[in-house]
Amino acid sequence: MADSSGEPSEAAKRQARREEYNPLPLTGKRAHLKPTAHRCNDRVEDVVQGIFKSKWRDNLYPQISLMFECLNSQPGQEPTVPYTHVTPTPPDDP
Numbered sequence: 001m002a003d004s005s006g007e008p009s010e011a012a013k014r015q016a017r018r019e020e021y022n023p024l025p026l027t028g029k030r031a032h033l034k035p036t037a038h039r040c041n042d043r044v045e046d047v048v049q050g051i052f053k054s055k056w057r058d059n060l061y062p063q064i065s066l067m068f069e070c071l072n073s074q075p076g077q078e079p080t081v082p083y084t085h086v087t088p089t090p091p092d093d094p
Contacts (some may be wrong), residue, residue, distance in 0.1 A: 040070035042088040049085035
C-alpha cells in the first residue's frame, strides 16, 4: 500500500524484502515442493569429514579437487572416484 506521496509503506517494503529472500511460498501451487540436497552434497561432506577425522594436511587436497570437479560438472557427469570418509546417499527418485 502506498501513502499519499506514492511511496510504499514500511510494511509493504518489509514484505517485498521478505519475498525477495524467500521467493517460494510455502502454500499455494508450490506447496508440494520439498527441499532437496545438492548433487555434490556428499562430496562437500567428504571434505568436511576429512578435515575433522583425518590428518587433513596430508590428504585433503584430492578431496577438495574432487568437490570442485563435481560442482563444475554437468548433472549426471559427476566424478566417479570413491569417497574417502562418507557413504554416498542414493538420489531420490521422483
